[in-house]
Amino acid sequence: MSAAxxxxxxFSGYPCCHRQWRHPGHCRFVHGxxxxxxxxxxxxxxxxxxxxxxxxxxxxxEQQLARQFDHTFLVNADDPLLxxxxxxxxxxxLDLRVMDNVGMEASAELVWGWANALLQxxxxxxxxxxxxEARENGRNAACFEGLPDWFEARPxx
Numbered sequence: 001m002s003a004a005x006x007x008x009x010x011f012s013g014y015p016c017c018h019r020q021w022r023h024p025g026h027c028r029f030v031h032g033x034x035x036x037x038x039x040x041x042x043x044x045x046x047x048x049x050x051x052x053x054x055x056x057x058x059x060x061x062e063q064q065l066a067r068q069f070d071h072t073f074l075v076n077a078d079d080p081l082l083x084x085x086x087x088x089x090x091x092x093x094l095d096l097r098v099m100d101n102v103g104m105e106a107s108a109e110l111v112w113g114w115a116n117a118l119l120q121x122x123x124x125x126x127x128x129x130x131x132x133e134a135r136e137n138g139r140n141a142a143c144f145e146g147l148p149d150w151f152e153a154r155p156x157x
Contacts, residue, residue, distance in 0.1 A: 004042040006130075007052040011062055012036035014069035018102040021079045033136035035069050037111050040131040041119070053119075053127055064114050071095060074102040104142035108134035116148040125150065 017032030039061070043052040073094040075085050082098070089096035100106065115129035128151050135141040 004044050005046060005052045006040060006042045008038055008040045009053070009055050009058060010036060010038045011065050014065060016069045016072045016074055016097075018074035019079075020103065021076060021081070030073070035107070036135045037065065037108070038133040038135070039111065039115050039129055041115075041127055042130050043127045045126070047126070057122070058118075061111075061115055061118055065111065068097055068110075069107075072097045074099055076100070076102055104134045104136055104140070105144065108132040108142050108144035112144045112146065116150075120148065120150055125152070 012034070014035040014037075015032060016035060017030050019030045020027040022028070041053045046052060047054065073085065073089075074097050075082060077098050077100055079085065085094070085096055088094050099110070109132070111134065112129055112132040115132065119127045119129060128148055130147060131143060131145040133141050133143045
């Protein structure tokens with residue numbers, strides 16, 4: 001990749017719970033965190049206001065994060081108790097979100113995909129998301145880094 005400007009935005013305050021049903025230890029139990037996400041953006045040239053990304057334009061991403069992670073229960077699609085979780089959701093006891101993988105690494109990749117979909121539709125390749133850190137607390141985090149398939153490295157003019 002040629003030279004680029006970068007910036008990052010943190011989104012925080014998404015209390016949710018999940019379980020890793022395959023884990024042999026305590027992670028197999030339902031437990032929760034207040035998740036946060038740091039999203040890194042890049043651009044080869046700045047917009048008319050001098051920004052890589054205008055942070056106020058990221059409200060759709062922030063809304064997507066809230067829908068997925070704010071006071072929700074995340075469960076893997078292959079959880080053997082999925083029918084029970086769905087029943088509890090139907091009874092109004094929890095706000096269920098079924099994911100391929102509820103882990104922090106997969107959550108970082110999911111948010112990376114959402115950010116790049118927003119940027120591609122809006123900026124048509126001027127900006128991209130190259131990294132997302134998903135944090136479950138002050139000590140534990142996971143990252144996903146990559147360039148979207150549609151990204152083409154462009155030399156700085």
